Amino acid sequence: MAAPTNPRELAHPTRAEIRLEAVLHALSDPQRLRIVREVAEMEGEEIACSRVGLPVSKSTLTHHFRVLRESGVLQQVYRGTAKMNRLRREDLDALFPGLLDGVLRAAEAQAVRCAP
Amino acid sequence: MAAPTNPRELAHPTRAEIRLEAVLHALSDPQRLRIVREVAEMEGEEIACSRVGLPVSKSTLTHHFRVLRESGVLQQVYRGTAKMNRLRREDLDALFPGLLDGVLRAAEAQAVRCAP
Numbered sequence: 111m112a113a114p115t116n117p118r119e120l121a122h123p124t125r126a127e128i129r130l131e132a133v134l135h136a137l138s139d140p141q142r143l144r145i146v147r148e149v150a151e152m153e154g155e156e157i158a159c160s161r162v163g164l165p166v167s168k169s170t171l172t173h174h175f176r177v178l179r180e181s182g183v184l185q186q187v188y189r190g191t192a193k194m195n196r197l198r199r200e201d202l203d204a205l206f207p208g209l210l211d212g213v214l215r216a217a218e219a220q221a222v223r224c225a226p
Numbered sequence: 227m228a229a230p231t232n233p234r235e236l237a238h239p240t241r242a243e244i245r246l247e248a249v250l251h252a253l254s255d256p257q258r259l260r261i262v263r264e265v266a267e268m269e270g271e272e273i274a275c276s277r278v279g280l281p282v283s284k285s286t287l288t289h290h291f292r293v294l295r296e297s298g299v300l301q302q303v304y305r306g307t308a309k310m311n312r313l314r315r316e317d318l319d320a321l322f323p324g325l326l327d328g329v330l331r332a333a334e335a336q337a338v339r340c341a342p
Contacts, residue, residue, distance in 0.1 A: 130336045131256050134329070138251035206335060212328030213250070219322060220246045 111180065118188045120179060125201045128182030133202070133209070136181035141166060142174045143217050146183060149197050150214055156187075156194035227296065234304045236295060241317045244298035249318070249325070252297035257282060258290045259333050262299060265313050266330055272303075272310035 111123045137143055141164055148162050159175050166174075175195065178184040183202070184195045202210045227239045253259055257280055264278050275291050282290075291311065294300040299318070300311045318326045 206332035216322035
């Protein structure tokens with residue numbers, strides 16, 4: 111993952127650099143899993159980090175988005191002052207067919223099972 | 227996960243206690259992923275920890291098996307002096323249909339892609 115020279119370009123792994131272990135690690139945190147579910151729900155659209163409704167500090171949120179970007183789960187781009195996010199579904203489905211949907215379905219199943 | 231009173235009984239989460247995040251975390255380590263692939267290849271049989279061909283110390287191996295057991299991925303039982311392992315496929319498939327197979331297929335795809 112080459113560091114971009116333009117500070118407004120964010121570092122992403124290429125498709126070939128994405129590792130299953132890093133993707134699973136990124137998804138193994140409850141808050142990051144919730145971010146991914148929210149982004150997946152709006153699939154096809156870009157979502158601002160600030161639109162994700164997590165009760166955490168801005169720096170924690172930034173950290174979680176960075177882990178998701180650096181593992182190859184999310185693509186992030188600046189639009190003005192906002193960082194916009196979308197799922198890298200095409201890359202993930204090409205590398206690991208069915209994995210993303212399997213995790214999203216599992217997260218949904220758990221949310222239903224554990225709902226109060 | 228109640229601690230067993232018999233030291234030869236190993237603590238396992240019940241099916242209801244298994245959390246997706248813990249399963250994904252357990253699978254997010256390359257060595258643990260390899261253990262799970264090896265156990266999955268012999269599915270239906272119990273496999274001794276010592277049969278898994280990982281170039282790591284015994285204590286590291288024990289640690290990895292413990293993470294896999296405590297997350298609910300593997301069931302471990304003592305048979306004499308050996309700890310025997312099997313996948314908790316029935317529990318995982320019931321909780322998260324398709325997840326385990328999705329991860330195993332993804333690991334296989336990555337192994338093929340990254341083979342020298």
